[in-house]
Amino acid sequence: MKKSDMNQYGLKPVPDPKGNSTGKAxxxxxxxxxxxxxxxxxxxxFIIGIFMFSYVMSLRGEEIDIDLHSLNLDYTSFIYVDDESGNPVEYKSLYGGESNRIWVDYQxxxxxxxxxxVAIEDKRFWEHNGVDWWRTLGAATNLLSSGGSFGGSTITQQLIKNLTGENDVSISRKLKEIFRAENLEKKYTKEEILECYLNVxxxxSGCKGVQAAANLYYGKDIKDxxxxxxxxxxxxxxNPYAYSPMNFPDKNKERQQTVLTEMYNQEKITKEEYDQAMAESENMNFVFQEATETGADDTINNWYIDTMIQDVVSDLQSELGYTKEDAQNMIYYGGLKIYSAMDSSAQEMAENAVANDRNLNSDPDMQCGVYMMDYSGRVLAIxxxxxxxxxxxxxxxxxxxxxxxGSSFKPIAAYAPAIDKGIINYSSIxxxxxxxxxxxxxxxxxxxxDHQFRGPVxxxxxxxQSYNPPAVRVYQKLGPQNAYNFLTQKLGFTTLVGGGVDDSNLGVSIGGVHEGVTVKEMTAAFQIxxxxxxxxxxxxxxxxxxxxxxxxxxxxxxxSTQAxxxxxATIMQKLLTTVVTQGTGTGxxxxxxxxxxxxxxxxIDDNSYFVGGSPYAVIGVWTGYQxxxxxRNTNASKSVFQGLMGAYLNTKQLKQFTTDSNVTSAVYCTQSGNLAGPxxxxxxxxYEKNNMPSQCTQHQNTTSSSSEEEEEETSSNASSSESSSSSSSSSSSSSSASSSSSSPAA
Known part of the structure; x- marks a missing residue:
């Protein structure tokens, strides 16, 4: 076989099967x-998108559970006092904590x-539906690029943040805020939203809302x-801290001019208005600067306002069922308008009477309490x-x-109720x-x-003369329980205790009560x-x-209660007038x-009272020690009374007490107490016309000359005619006052 023939059967080079499979794999x-x-x-x-879409869609119904027409906000309360014309004028504001808010209506x-x-905070406020999307997209870009704050909030969104208090910087909160804003604008008009915003x-400097700001910074209402x-x-x-004119007036001025520029650029004001306002901004008059310079402290109430606040708190509890805490919160956070009964002039007179009294000033440790009211129940001064x-x-x-x-209790605990029941009369023995x-x-x-006794008087x-045994004997005839009932049921005493045990004893007739009584109670009782x-x-x-x-x-x-x-009342007024004209109260x-x-x-002379009245007012004064x-001096209660009553009556027209038509005057025998004879x-x-004393029969056989001698001998047991005594009520005030200074039961 030829070599060439052999080649056709030879093995051709092939790739390594192991190497090829590894690379492909x-x-x-x-x-x-x-x-x-x-x-x-x-x-x-996709999942995140679905989740985000679902989350965002779930927020579309997000709303704030708040009614703009009945917001539960903290409001400043106001006290009003009548001016000289009888018109109520703002006297004082009350607010708790550091926030002061006074709501003012849109109009x-x-x-x-x-x-x-609108110009400085949300220039497209009147066009958007609660969210300014251009500003929102810009704020989002700012957040993602620089990590800054979100910003971009509209007035509606800012209002929501203020009402909810939610202030965390997060996309979640911002999304909620966006949908809440849109939904809020579906429920309320732009005017309602702006009104709420400007009040919230x-x-x-502690001001919430434009009215409080105007009051503080300019001493006027925002409308002015x-x-x-x-x-x-x-x-x-x-930036409320940085731009407050109280803190940084220069920064406030810069910001103010920025606002004016925005208003002009947005064609909200004319060039003339802009120029005039810019000129005014160079010399702003902030009234708080004057208050700071004078050092006036308006935070301390006078005694009257303190008492009035306590009375309102008490009445909110008793009449409306508030707890004490809730009632106090209403005073300082509830936006109440309290129309005070205080007589500003009388209050000043009372404070001066105490501050300038020579007897008080001679003893710096002596304390004093004064309560003054008219005959309608209106408290004038405290x-x-x-x-x-x-x-x-x-x-x-x-x-x-x-x-x-002490003895100031005798007229109300013994004599008045006994005369009222016909047990005694003006001249009973x-x-x-x-x-x-x-x-x-x-x-x-x-x-x-004086440790002496006079027998029949x-x-x-x-x-x-403030004798003690006669008052006790009258009290015995009246009956202790009757006296107790009269004091508690007719005269409003709440400090008496025992109901027949402690404050129904004989000593009550001369002021020996168990715990004591207040000047307020005594003054109110003497009005009758x-x-x-x-x-x-x-x-x-x-x-x-x-x-x-x-x-x-x-x-x-x-x-009124007919006590x-x-x-x-007429007979008692006549009797008590002789105390002032001839007796222990001459000072x-x-x-x-x-x-x-x-x-x-x-x-033991540790308390000294004087309680009394004029045709215009009744005043109670207590002096003693803490x-x-x-x-060391028991005359201060009388001298403070005289100083205050005298100052008050100087502002009044002269008038007399009205004598009841069923009362008549009569001449009586000072020895028998019966109608006088020869x-x-x-x-x-x-006396009451239908309850006159009987005729005296003791002196029928005496001659007129002997009667004159007898009258001289017994003149210490007689008082002069009421008709001649009223005009001489203070003729011997200084000498008589000193004579009674050591009288423990006078």
Whole structure:
């Protein structure tokens, strides 16, 4: 076979089968991995996309569960006081924490304020549906590229953030905010949203809303603010601390001018308005600067306002069922309007009477409480201490302190109810002698301040000279339980205790009550002697409105209680006038005026009271020490009363008390207490026409000359005619006051 023939059967070179299969397998494996990864990537993206789409779609119904018409916000409360014309004017604002908010309706917000806020915060506010997508896309780009804050919020979105308090920087919150904004604008008009925004957002220095800002920075309502002032306020919201004019006035000015420029560029104001506002911005007048310079501290209430706030809190609890905490929150966060009954002039007079009283100033440790009201129940003035007031809700000696009233209790615990029941009259004879078994150990009592006794005396003289045994004997005839019921049911005393055990004992008739009573209670009780026997519950406010203007508390129809007959009131007023003209209360008289009243000191002279009235007002004064001890001067209560009542009456026209038509005057015998006959020592008294004393028969056979001698001998037991005593009520005030300074039961 030829070699060539052999070649045709020879083996041809072939590739290595093992090497070829390895390369192909590797390529296929890589391809499969890539395909798998890509598939997984797109599958993941698809799943994420579905999830994101589902999540976003789930947020489309996202809303805030808030009604813009009834927001649960903190609002500033206001106190109003009548001016000299009787018109209520704003006196003081009350707000808790550091935030001050005063809601103002849309129509009361000036157009400049609305335009300024829209121009600087959301220039497409009136066109978008809650979200400005151009700003939102720009903010998203900023977030992804530089990691900055999202920003781009519209006024609607900012409002939502302020109402919800959600402030975290996240895409999730931003998405919720977007849908909430769109849904909010479906429920409310642009005007409603802008009104809410302007009342809610932070305008620096504790101001929430434009009204509070205008009040603080300019001392005016927002409706009265100029374009420049509105621009300055609008510029604060971006950074309330940095742009507050109280903190950085220069930065506020820069921001203000930026707002004005935006308003002009957006054609919201004319060139003339722009130029005028820019000129004004160079010399802004912020009233808070003046307040800071004067150092005035408006945060400390006077004694009256403290008491009024406590009364509102108490009435919210008793009449509307609030808890004490909720009632206090209403005062400082509820946006109440409280129309105070305070007489600003009388309050100033009361504070001056205490501050300038020579008896108080002679003893720096002596404390004083003063309560003043008219005969309708309106409280005119309150002073709770002789110390300078340096804080709020201090202990008040006029309303909080319970101290024994001494003899000032006699008219209301014994004499008035006894006359009212016909048990005694103006000139009834009572014994001024110790009462057997008066004290628990069986000994007789009580003593008089001078430790002497006069035997039979008239009711008039016993009250004038403040003798103790006669008051106790009248109280015995009346009945302790009757007296207790009269004090608690007719005169509003709540501090008496025991209901027949502690404060129904004989000592109550001369002021020996278990825990003591307040100056407020004593003053309110004594009003019955000057207003025909009517008791009116004291009130420190006329009425209170809630944030929406609804009256929720009202004292304007204060209901009177007929505590004693009008005739009894007249007789008691006549009796108590002699205390001031001739008795222990001479240091309290006011020249030319009818003044009635009663002194009261306790056994060891640790409390001194004077309570009394004029035809216009009734005043109670207590003096003593924080820790009871013997007073070095018991005249201060009378001198403070005289100083305050005198100053108050100087502003009034002269008038007299009205004498009840069923009361008549008559001359009585000062020895028998009966109607005088020939030869009787006499004085003039006042009686109910249908309950006149009988005729005196003791002096029928005496001559007129002997009667005159007898009258001279017994003149110490008689009072002069009421008709001649009223004009001389203070003629001997200084000497008589000093003579009673050491009288423990006067």
């Amino acid at each position: 590797a390529g296929k494996a890589i391809s499969r991995v890539v395909i798998t990864i890509v598939s997984l990537f797109f599958a993941t993206l 009361d917000i000036p157009q400049y304020m609305k335009e300024a806020m 957002v932070n305008f620096g 603010c100029s374009l420049a002032e509105c621009a300055a306020i609008a510029g604060i919201t971006q 002073v709770g201490s002789s110390d300078e007031k340096e804080g709020n809700m201090w202990f008040n000696y006029a309303t909080d302190a319970k101290r024994q009233p 009572v014994q001024d002698d110790p009462i057997p078994n008066y004290f628990d150990d069986g000994t007789a009592g009580p003593n008089n301040y 008239t009711v008039q003289y016993a009250l004038q 002697f000057g207003n025909g026997g009517q008791y009116n519950k004291p009130y420190t406010y006329y009425y209170v409105e809630d944030h929406d203007g609804n009256v929720i508390l009202d004292n304007r129809d204060n209901i 004693i007959k009008s005739s009894t 309290a008289g006011v020249t030319g005026w009818q003044i009635y009243g009663k002194t009261g000191t306790t056994d 820790n009871p001890s013997r007073l 030869g009787c020592p006499t004085a003039t008294g006042w």
